[in-house]
Amino acid sequence: xxxxxxxxxxxxxxxxxxxxxxxxxxxxxxxxxxxxxxxxxxxxxxxxxxxxxxxxxxx
Amino acid sequence: xxxxxxxxxxxxxxxxxxxxxxxxxxxxxxxxxxxxxxxxxxxxxxxxxxxxxxxxxxxxxxxxxxxxxxxxxxxxxxxxxxxxxxxxxxxxxxxxxxxxxxxxxxxxxxxxxxxxxxxxxxxxxxxxxxxxxxxxxxxxxxxxxxxxxxxxxxxxxxxxxxxxxxxxxxxxxxxxxxxxxxxxxxxxxxxxxxxxxxxxxxxxxxxxxxxxxxxxxxxxxxxxxxxxxxxxxxxxxxxxxxxxxxxxxxxxxxxxxxxxxxxxxxxxxxxxxxxxxxxxxxxxxxxxxxxxxxxxxxxxxxxxxxxxxxxxxxxxxxxxxxxxxxxxxxxxxxxxxxxxxxxxxxxxxxxxxxxxxxxxxxxxxxxxxxxxxxxxxxxxxxxxxxxxxxxxxxxxxxxxxxxxxxxxxxxxxxxxxxxxxxxxxxxxxxxxxxxxxxxxxxxxxxxxxxxxxxxxxxxxxxxxxxxxxxxxxxxxxxxxxxxxxxxxxxxxxxxxxxxxxxxxxxxxxxxxxxxxx
Numbered sequence: 001x002x003x004x005x006x007x008x009x010x011x012x013x014x015x016x017x018x019x020x021x022x023x024x025x026x027x028x029x030x031x032x033x034x035x036x037x038x039x040x041x042x043x044x045x046x047x048x049x050x051x052x053x054x055x056x057x058x059x
Numbered sequence: 060x061x062x063x064x065x066x067x068x069x070x071x072x073x074x075x076x077x078x079x080x081x082x083x084x085x086x087x088x089x090x091x092x093x094x095x096x097x098x099x100x101x102x103x104x105x106x107x108x109x110x111x112x113x114x115x116x117x118x119x120x121x122x123x124x125x126x127x128x129x130x131x132x133x134x135x136x137x138x139x140x141x142x143x144x145x146x147x148x149x150x151x152x153x154x155x156x157x158x159x160x161x162x163x164x165x166x167x168x169x170x171x172x173x174x175x176x177x178x179x180x181x182x183x184x185x186x187x188x189x190x191x192x193x194x195x196x197x198x199x200x201x202x203x204x205x206x207x208x209x210x211x212x213x214x215x216x217x218x219x220x221x222x223x224x225x226x227x228x229x230x231x232x233x234x235x236x237x238x239x240x241x242x243x244x245x246x247x248x249x250x251x252x253x254x255x256x257x258x259x260x261x262x263x264x265x266x267x268x269x270x271x272x273x274x275x276x277x278x279x280x281x282x283x284x285x286x287x288x289x290x291x292x293x294x295x296x297x298x299x300x301x302x303x304x305x306x307x308x309x310x311x312x313x314x315x316x317x318x319x320x321x322x323x324x325x326x327x328x329x330x331x332x333x334x335x336x337x338x339x340x341x342x343x344x345x346x347x348x349x350x351x352x353x354x355x356x357x358x359x360x361x362x363x364x365x366x367x368x369x370x371x372x373x374x375x376x377x378x379x380x381x382x383x384x385x386x387x388x389x390x391x392x393x394x395x396x397x398x399x400x401x402x403x404x405x406x407x408x409x410x411x412x413x414x415x416x417x418x419x420x421x422x423x424x425x426x427x428x429x430x431x432x433x434x435x436x437x438x439x440x441x442x443x444x445x446x447x448x449x450x451x452x453x454x455x456x457x458x459x460x461x462x463x464x465x466x467x468x469x470x471x472x473x474x475x476x477x478x479x480x481x482x483x484x485x486x487x488x489x490x491x492x493x494x495x496x497x498x499x500x501x502x503x504x505x506x507x508x509x510x511x512x513x514x515x516x517x518x519x520x521x522x523x524x525x526x527x528x529x530x531x532x533x534x535x536x537x538x539x540x541x542x543x544x545x546x547x548x549x550x551x552x553x554x555x556x557x558x559x560x561x562x563x564x565x566x567x568x569x570x571x572x573x574x575x576x
Binding site: 005008009011012015016017018019022023024029030031032034035038039041042043045046047048049050052053057 | 140146150151153154155157158273274275276278294295296297305309310333336339340341343344346347350354
């Protein structure tokens with residue numbers, strides 16, 4: 001069950017290595033990639049955290 | 060360039076009315092979820108009874124401070140992408156907290172700890188180490204409270220109010236309701252403040268782009284303007300230096316945030332470990348809001364705003380774009396927004412001083428009633444100190460100290476966070492590591508005129524100063540623990556492993572006799 005906690009490392013990997021997202025393209029709704037990519041991590045991280053919360057909660 | 064504004068009376072009246080409403084709420088809060096406010100558990104932690112919704116409002120209103128809402132857009136306005144690290148910072152902070160803070164909640168609930176330093180004392184049985192942790196918290200919190208008043212000051216400037224009396228009025232209101240209602244006051248005010256902030260930001264994000272030609276135009280205006288600044292900025296951080304600085308600031312700030320006393324106070328005030336964990340998936344709603352606010356920096360560029368100092372960016376933009384009455388609502392949102400963190404911070408500082416300094420060194424046999432009385436008085440002293448900061452010292456002083464505050468708080472990570480998992484590190488080794496981290500971190504920051512990143516030798520990159528100091532701190536603590544290994548077994552530890560994992564709830568009000576003697 002504790003293995004689910006590993007999922008919480010994904011946002012760290014996705015955000016703490018800027019070379020993967022420090023780019024202008026592709027744009028979305030006028031937002032350069034650098035900006036919308038980071039915004040996208042907000043709901044993704046919330047969902048991951050909620051999932052881990054559900055999976056690790058004692059019944 | 061805008062140096063100062065004419066008074067906008069409609070906005071001022073709206074702002075005063077909303078402020079009045081909040082004042083009434085703050086005093087009324089004493090009656091809410093009634094408890095004996097002569098106990099520090101009740102005054103300083105709201106009886107550890109806040110559920111998911113209140114905790115969400117309180118933590119959100121507490122961590123995302125008014126100053127943040129002024130300073131982040133201002134930084135983005137001034138330097139571009141570099142200021143945007145606030146977004147990854149406030150994203151990764153919640154998974155990190157999800158892993159760590161429920162353990163602190165459990166052990167603190169079990170042993171009735173009120174502060175991080177209480178935990179360190181119980182875990183390591185080391186008074187010097189606990190004092191060091193308490194001292195760090197007090198040192199870092201004072202300028203942070205001052206910055207909340209600075210945030211109000213910039214809003215007042217935007218409204219066209221000059222002079223110091225409105226700030227003093229705001230301060231007196233804040234001090235009075237914190238004194239009478241304790242943590243219940245900011246928790247209740249947070250409901251109003253947070254609604255106003257959300258309203259303002261959502262309206263601004265829809266309305267302002269429609270006036271300045273959409274996000275396409277906003278980003279291209281920023282891309283044109285940023286490289287032409289005196290200190291050139293950029294829309295995308297390019298080059299290894301800028302990117303390492305960006306990532307290390309995000310990581311270091313995230314690790315520091317939850318060590319701050321005001322964060323720990325808000326976490327410990329929730330009803331259960333489950334409330335803390337569930338909130339970590341709900342709090343990113345605040346992150347999204349902060350990200351949108353950061354974009355106000357670019358909107359201001361597209362709107363052709365030109366200000367004497369970057370911190371006036373948001374007030375100037377709102378004043379330019381909104382009708383007067385809504386500008387008043389927006390100003391009230393930020394000004395009231397300053398009250399919540401300022402109140403929680405002063406309560407947290409008061410808890411620290413009372414538990415870890417006064418009780419520890421002056422009055423070991425403090426009764427519960429006296430304890431709560433001392434905390435109330437200290438909360439006044441702390442706020443008066445913050446007001447003096449703002450009135451008598453240059454604003455830059457508070458801002459520089461707040462930067463140092465993050466570096467300092469990180470130095471308590473080995474004792475507090477590592478301590479939640481293992482007792483392996485030795486108390487004296489942790490103290491030595493802390494001292495090295497504090498001295499080196501402060502020295503680097505000061506010698507660089509308060510630039511947050513340092514061109515680190517050996518690593519060969521520009522790294523957030525706090526992380527450099529933390530690395531040294533951990534290295535010292537580890538090496539010394541190895542050397543002191545044999546004596547560790549004799550050290551006192553009043554906690555046991557199951558104290559950290561237990562999923563239980565606060566049901567009873569605090570007992571009349573505190574078991575922490």
